[in-house]
Amino acid sequence: MKLAEQVIAGDRLALARMLSLVENDTPQGRSELDELFPHTGRAHLVGITGAPGTGKSSLVNQLAYAFRHPIDGSSPLRVAVIAVDPSSPFSGGALLGDRVRMRDLVGDPGVFIRSMASRGALGGLARNTAAVAQVFDAAGFEIILIETVGAGQGEVDIARLAHTTIVVEAPGLGDDIQAIKAGILEIADILVINKADRPGVEQTERALRAMLELAKPERIVMHHGRLAVLSYQEEENEAARVWKPFIMKTIALRGEGVQELAQAVREHGEHLRRNGEWQRRELERLDAELQGLVQAELVARWRERVPEETYQSILQQVIKRTISPYQAVVKLLEK
Amino acid sequence: MAERKIRVLIAKPGLDGHDRGAKVVARALRDAGMEVIYTGLRQTPEMIAEAALQEDVDAVGLSILSGAHMALVPRVMELLRANGQDHVCVFVGGIIPDTDVPALLAHGVKAVYGPGTSTEKIVEDIRHYVLGQMIPQG
Numbered sequence: 001m002k003l004a005e006q007v008i009a010g011d012r013l014a015l016a017r018m019l020s021l022v023e024n025d026t027p028q029g030r031s032e033l034d035e036l037f038p039h040t041g042r043a044h045l046v047g048i049t050g051a052p053g054t055g056k057s058s059l060v061n062q063l064a065y066a067f068r069h070p071i072d073g074s075s076p077l078r079v080a081v082i083a084v085d086p087s088s089p090f091s092g093g094a095l096l097g098d099r100v101r102m103r104d105l106v107g108d109p110g111v112f113i114r115s116m117a118s119r120g121a122l123g124g125l126a127r128n129t130a131a132v133a134q135v136f137d138a139a140g141f142e143i144i145l146i147e148t149v150g151a152g153q154g155e156v157d158i159a160r161l162a163h164t165t166i167v168v169e170a171p172g173l174g175d176d177i178q179a180i181k182a183g184i185l186e187i188a189d190i191l192v193i194n195k196a197d198r199p200g201v202e203q204t205e206r207a208l209r210a211m212l213e214l215a216k217p218e219r220i221v222m223h224h225g226r227l228a229v230l231s232y233q234e235e236e237n238e239a240a241r242v243w244k245p246f247i248m249k250t251i252a253l254r255g256e257g258v259q260e261l262a263q264a265v266r267e268h269g270e271h272l273r274r275n276g277e278w279q280r281r282e283l284e285r286l287d288a289e290l291q292g293l294v295q296a297e298l299v300a301r302w303r304e305r306v307p308e309e310t311y312q313s314i315l316q317q318v319i320k321r322t323i324s325p326y327q328a329v330v331k332l333l334e335k
Numbered sequence: 336m337a338e339r340k341i342r343v344l345i346a347k348p349g350l351d352g353h354d355r356g357a358k359v360v361a362r363a364l365r366d367a368g369m370e371v372i373y374t375g376l377r378q379t380p381e382m383i384a385e386a387a388l389q390e391d392v393d394a395v396g397l398s399i400l401s402g403a404h405m406a407l408v409p410r411v412m413e414l415l416r417a418n419g420q421d422h423v424c425v426f427v428g429g430i431i432p433d434t435d436v437p438a439l440l441a442h443g444v445k446a447v448y449g450p451g452t453s454t455e456k457i458v459e460d461i462r463h464y465v466l467g468q469m470i471p472q473g
Contacts, residue, residue, distance in 0.1 A: 013419045016391040024339055092340070093365035099386060100375035106382045113389055117340070117370045 003028075004035035007139050012112070015139050019114055022131045033131060036138035041282070043080075043137040044269045045144045047162030049124060049184060052150025054170040055194040057083065057101035058252035060147050064111055065104050065255070066262035067143050080136035081105075081113040083147045084125055094118075098147060112141065124148035124155030130289060133161065143265075151184055159187035160288055163281060164268045166261075168192045169208065171200035185211060188245050189268050192261065196249035208247055241275050243268065306332060341369040341465050342392045346383045347376050348411065351401035356428060360396060363454035364461070380407060384414035387423060393465040394424040396457075404431055409442045424464040428452070 003021075006014035018036075021029030048056050048063075064079045083098035094117035105111045114132065121127045125148060136144050148158050159165045167188035185191070185208070193204055248264060250257035272278040314331055317323045323331070345361045347354055354376055361371045372390045374383070387395050395415070399407060408427060415423055427439055428448040436447045445464050448457060 012388060016388055020342075020391045087370075088365060091366045091368045093368045094370045095361055095365045095373055096370060097373045097375075099372060103375075103382075106385060113386075115370075115372050115390055119340075 004032045039138035040134045045162045047158035047165040049148040049151045050168030054168045055252045057098045061102040062258040066258045077142040078110045079143045080141035081145045084116045087117040123157030124151045125157045166190045170195045171198045171204045191247045193249045343394045344372045344392045345396045346374045346378045347398050348407040349401045349403045357398035367458040380410040388418050396426045399429040
């Protein structure tokens with residue numbers, strides 16, 4: 001049996017091997033992924049991002065547990081966790097420590113946790129995180145929790161990959177000016193203040209709430225390619241379509257607020273499906289993925305055609321300032 | 336394209352709380368360019384085998400200072416085999432009496448490292464064993 005078939009049949013060892021092949025982007029991994037792709041598109045991808053030390057791993061642990069043990073009597077969902085940690089820029093090695101905080105999930109066959117090193121990618125994920133998520137999707141995992149590298153302000157790749165993005169904050173990390181800067185807070189579908197038993201939680205909540213009120217996403221929209229302010233009637237219709245991000249408080253170590261968070265994630269998924277937003281995100285994601293792959297392939301083919309010596313000699317001309325980098329590009333693409 | 340990293344699980348089975356050695360080794364392997372999955376204290380053999388499977392590791396390093404190695408290590412080996420991970424290289428570090436070393440090796444452990452072992456030696460051994468029997472990809 002092919003590896004892809006074993007993965008679909010639920011073989012965990014085959015799944016683990018498959019994840020490695022895809023993570024390492026091997027030719028076999030690519031061809032197996034071809035087999036798996038028709039089986040993807042069912043999973044709900046949930047991103048968890050935020051600064052280092054806000055409690056992302058503990059929250060993922062509890063959130064996965066909540067999906068496995070729903071209190072509302074709904075059937076438990078199969079949960080995959082992809083935990084990304086940074087690679088060392090010097091050695092290329094990595095210490096992947098997210099499992100330390102995911103002990104409550106041990107021994108549950110409905111859970112599969114995989115650590116990934118970022119391997120030099122800068123957006124908070126690894127280059128092949130999307131492909132790894134596709135493997136879990138094909139293997140029948142209904143919820144895929146993707147924990148990013150501890151993110152600062154610019155690591156927003158997760159919003160392009162996930163259907164639902166949770167941004168985790170903790171009290172005492174910054175003032176209200178941090179909260180209105182562009183970047184990570186903007187991508188949140190749900191804002192979580194974790195460690196909500198710590199001092200300073202009121203200030204953090206106030207700053208985040210002020211930030212959300214300033215945003216008012218339902219008032220100004222793109223209309224026929226330009227910004228338009230909606231009338232009240234339109235606004236009402238629009239309000240049903242636009243998801244307004246909100247703030248939730250959790251204490252991950254004690255599991256407080258986590259069932260409610262799991263419920264909010266489910267509601268966000270239903271909201272996206274109801275409004276055609278799910279398909280739109282799917283389209284954007286596959287569009288971006290396809291463009292990325294085409295670019296990588298074009299570069300690879302171009303490098304095959306242009307001998308290294310030619311490249312080096314043109315690079316030397318740039319170093320000697322005889323030609324500019326733009327002129328070099330023209331010369332290189334003529335080859 | 337294909338970037339193949341050696342993946343190593345560093346685990347502390349059993350009840351002792353001394354994780355300094357495990358952390359030093361984890362750090363050294365990271366600095367040698369390996370991807371180290373660190374699972375923390377007080378792991379059961381079942382937890383270790385499950386993590387080794389999910390992470391598809393090439394090697395497992397067990398740090399034991401409690402004296403329970405003759406109970407814990409054979410159990411880990413048994414579970415790895417039961418999961419179809421016979422190819423995984425297992426190393427043991429910590430306080431292991433010389434007289435127990437042959438028995439551990441007979442259970443399939445590749446090497447046992449006592450106090451004073453240099454991290455260079457461990458890195459070199461792991462590279463040697465893992466690259467020697469790595470399953471070729473693609």
